[in-house]
Amino acid sequence: MSRLHSVKLNRDLCVGCTTCIKRCPTEAIRVRNGKAQIAENRCIDCGECIRVCPHHAKSAVMDTLDDLKGTAFNVALAAPSLYAQFGPPATRGMVLAALGLLGFDAVYEVAQGAEIVTASTAAFVQKALEEGRRPLISSACPVVVRLIQMRFPGLVENLVPFDSPMEVTADLARRQLAEKTGLPQEKIGVFFISPCPAKRTAVINPIARASSAVNGVIAISDLYPQILAGLEKMDAKTALQEGERLLTAGSTGVRWAYTGGEAIALHMERYLAVDGIHNVIEILEEVENERLHDVDFIEANACLGGCIGGPLTVANRFSAHARQRAFVSRAPEEARQGPQTAPDLPLESWKELPLPNPAMQLDEDIVQAMQKYEQLKQIVAGLPGLDCGACGAPDCEALAEDIVRGEAAETDCIFKLKERIRAVAAVMSDLGEEMNRYAPNREEDPHDTP
Numbered sequence: 001m002s003r004l005h006s007v008k009l010n011r012d013l014c015v016g017c018t019t020c021i022k023r024c025p026t027e028a029i030r031v032r033n034g035k036a037q038i039a040e041n042r043c044i045d046c047g048e049c050i051r052v053c054p055h056h057a058k059s060a061v062m063d064t065l066d067d068l069k070g071t072a073f074n075v076a077l078a079a080p081s082l083y084a085q086f087g088p089p090a091t092r093g094m095v096l097a098a099l100g101l102l103g104f105d106a107v108y109e110v111a112q113g114a115e116i117v118t119a120s121t122a123a124f125v126q127k128a129l130e131e132g133r134r135p136l137i138s139s140a141c142p143v144v145v146r147l148i149q150m151r152f153p154g155l156v157e158n159l160v161p162f163d164s165p166m167e168v169t170a171d172l173a174r175r176q177l178a179e180k181t182g183l184p185q186e187k188i189g190v191f192f193i194s195p196c197p198a199k200r201t202a203v204i205n206p207i208a209r210a211s212s213a214v215n216g217v218i219a220i221s222d223l224y225p226q227i228l229a230g231l232e233k234m235d236a237k238t239a240l241q242e243g244e245r246l247l248t249a250g251s252t253g254v255r256w257a258y259t260g261g262e263a264i265a266l267h268m269e270r271y272l273a274v275d276g277i278h279n280v281i282e283i284l285e286e287v288e289n290e291r292l293h294d295v296d297f298i299e300a301n302a303c304l305g306g307c308i309g310g311p312l313t314v315a316n317r318f319s320a321h322a323r324q325r326a327f328v329s330r331a332p333e334e335a336r337q338g339p340q341t342a343p344d345l346p347l348e349s350w351k352e353l354p355l356p357n358p359a360m361q362l363d364e365d366i367v368q369a370m371q372k373y374e375q376l377k378q379i380v381a382g383l384p385g386l387d388c389g390a391c392g393a394p395d396c397e398a399l400a401e402d403i404v405r406g407e408a409a410e411t412d413c414i415f416k417l418k419e420r421i422r423a424v425a426a427v428m429s430d431l432g433e434e435m436n437r438y439a440p441n442r443e444e445d446p447h448d449t450p
């Protein structure tokens, strides 16, 4: 696994069944010599292959509670989707208190950062629309940002240019805690409790910032049993006092956990909320082809249901959605230490937009790329078009692309291999006949010696 990714393959568990190659949104996986391989420059850490592998050969590489040992004062950042993993009688405050018991010195709600991002986004979108720039696309989901960089580089300029709620909350926590404790930044460890591996990738390979304010990213699923145990043991006094003390966000930020939450918070009429990576691709294709004229803002989440459907969550996304709605309805609309008082406002926008990722281009040189594309079309025309995946590529076009790149041969296609074998067999048969015609004459040659 690359240092820059958080999804890894266990070769011993992989049986080369090809299930994953068809679901990967960037065609990053090939099966070669009976085992899956991930092309690192194409992986966007969406986690689809973790979800679909029937043999559990793909997994996320995440940080653990052991990583807290490296810093003197540790902060947990709770993703908005964390609450929905726990049913009644757990309250948001109780979940935060139980999380704090795992060795953290402070707990922050990322929903608070989401409210800060919402306030900045609302102002930015308003101005952009006045200038005729639309649709704006949310940059909160790191998978969607990476997808745009690779498959839709022309849409990078449509991204809302603010850091994610995770980074905004981490910046806020660092500043407040350094002031409060007097500790230097390097002694403060900030850990995001995450529903997806892409957040860890966004920490080790940040989007539009030089370095992340987060030290580590721990999976919700890894902490779930301990938080649950803490909730079961929690006495009523702690539940009430500690829980109340830790709440900082209102319903606006808590709602970000599910699809539509971010867009609703912006109070916009002409928005579109799409979830599921393949649905997101369909919508982005419409934007790219200028077929989407009546939408000002697109909230796009790689996971079905939004972050509550992340690959590192525990609860079924439908019950998680019902629980989160209950948390939303119980929360005040405005944050307790919300956007109006946040020291971060207005958020600084990105200094530079994320760069396009050329991993899917056939060649950096446009003329070469066009020639290779023509070559690719000819190869595709000669392939059976069954998209069977038996060659180890997701479809015939992907195999043709691999051939053009010099990474595969036409005979990797079993139909082409059969054709080739038949052709060789025909030549062999002709040769055999030729030899038979020649052999009797040689037997009759009187000068032959045994």
Ligand code: SF4
Residues within 6 Å of the ligand: 009, 013, 014, 015, 016, 017, 018, 019, 020, 021, 031, 035, 036, 052, 053, 054, 055, 056, 057, 058
């Ligand atoms: S789904 Fe992919 S990783 Fe899992 S066993 Fe099949 S080929 Fe291997």
Ligand code: SF4
Residues within 6 Å of the ligand: 007, 023, 024, 025, 026, 027, 028, 029, 038, 042, 043, 044, 045, 046, 047, 048, 049, 050
């Ligand atoms: S994490 Fe997503 S992009 Fe990366 S290999 Fe798996 S399916 Fe493909």
